[in-house]
Amino acid sequence: AQMVIVGAIASAIGIVIALVIDWFPADAAEQAGPIDTLYDVLMIVSVPVFVLVTTVTLFAVWRFRMRPGQENEDGPPIHGNTRLEVIWTAVPAILLVSLCSYAYAVLVDIEEKHDDQLVVHVTGQQFAWRYRYPQPGGRAIETTALVLPKDRPVLFKVHAEDVIHDFWVPAFRVKIDAVPGITTEVRATPTKLGRYPVVCAELCGLGHAVMRSSVRVVTPAAYDRWLQEQTAPAGGEATGGATAGGEGEAGGGGGADLAALGRETFVSNCGSCHTLADAGTSGAAGPDLTTALRGQDEATLREDIVAPDARITEGYQAGVMPDNFAETLSAEQIDGLVAYLASVSR
Ligand code: CUA
Structure with a gap:
């Protein structure tokens, strides 16, 4: 009792x-x-x-408990109750x-299915998240920023490029492993406007702690406007995060435009792992590029981006940096990155 x-x-x-x-x-x-x-x-x-x-x-x-001086003997036999x-x-x-x-x-x-659901593909890769919005009858929109309309059910189809990650949006109570070779699914219907963290919840390597991104929940009208901006030629490049290649000749204006595109590409694709004072990024998974780039020529910079393991430098560990930027970024974005990094390394 x-x-x-x-x-x-x-x-x-x-x-x-x-x-x-x-x-x-x-x-x-x-x-x-x-x-x-x-x-x-x-x-x-x-x-x-x-x-x-x-x-x-x-x-x-x-x-x-056994008391001092007590005999160590069997207890009374009990035959169940x-x-x-x-x-x-x-x-x-x-x-x-x-x-x-x-x-x-x-x-x-x-997990109930909805007819008007929005499908967003989420891809985890050491150490960043990418989002792809399939467009009916058009080219899919690829971004590094997740933007969702309020009150519309979303089906996330989750993929992984290299190792197991875990797509977690704490504010949505959404959490699902991203596993190489298979597609996992999870649903959420955003109900509140605002910006919320997206976190990787599976230890995936050196940069796991910085593998963060964010989701912005906006009004349906603002979402439509954002979609327009992403699909519009040239203009899409300036609004941040459009990584689908070949969107018109935005770089036609020459070197300054190219470097601007490069800076923007750097912030959304490289900044979560690399610190670079000029770009205002503070990632710590890779070398600090504020000083590491001093005096490098453009050919070397390009190689460092598309084939990072080809040239092992001090402070860099092979196999950490993604080696598929040649596929995930457009040729123009890579040209931009090279131009931008060359301009800050002088
Ligand atoms: Cu990706 Cu942890």
Whole structure:
């Protein structure tokens, strides 16, 4: 009886703590509410069970310990207790089956398909996220910035280029592994305007901690405008993040334009791993380029971008930097990067 009372008091305190502290980040998607409630229910059910079992175990260890001078002999023989055994089998079974059914119902609910869903492909690569928006009858839009319209269901199709990453948007309660060779899926319907972090939640290498990006939830009108900007020739390049190549001759104006494109390409593709004072980036996975580039010619800079392992320099570890920028960036973007880096390394 003592044990049960102590256990009950401790559980009550545990539940109060669990409910009073606000554990959750902002909730910016339809899925957040049901998931947070599920979490609360699991806490409320499992805290008392955990506290009760722990209390009873510790109490028994203390109460029935061997005392000094006591004989080390067998305890009294007990041949089971049917009633107790039925209780401790039935109660956990009922608890588990109810919690599983509830969790399953929530899962089915948040994964429900919608006809007007927006499909966004997410690709994880050491150490950055890329997003692709397929356009019916047109060229897909590729960006390094995730922009979503408010109140429209989104289906994320998640891919990985090299190793396992994990696409996590805490504010949406969305988290799914990005696995090379397969496509994983997860859904969310953003409900609040704002900017929220996108995080990699699977240890994936040196730059794992900096593998972050963000999602901007905007009004449907602003989203349409953003889409227009991304698809518009030339103009798309200036608004940040359009990486689909061949979008008109934006660099026609000469060296200054090319360097500007290069700087922008650097900020969205290289900055999460490299510090470069001129670009205002502070990534720490790769060498600090503020000083490392001094006096390099354009041919060397180009090689460092498209075939980083070809020339091992001090402070650089082979295999860390992606070696497929020649495919993921347009020729123009690479020209821009070379022009820009050459201009800051002088
Ligand atoms: Cu990608 Cu951690």
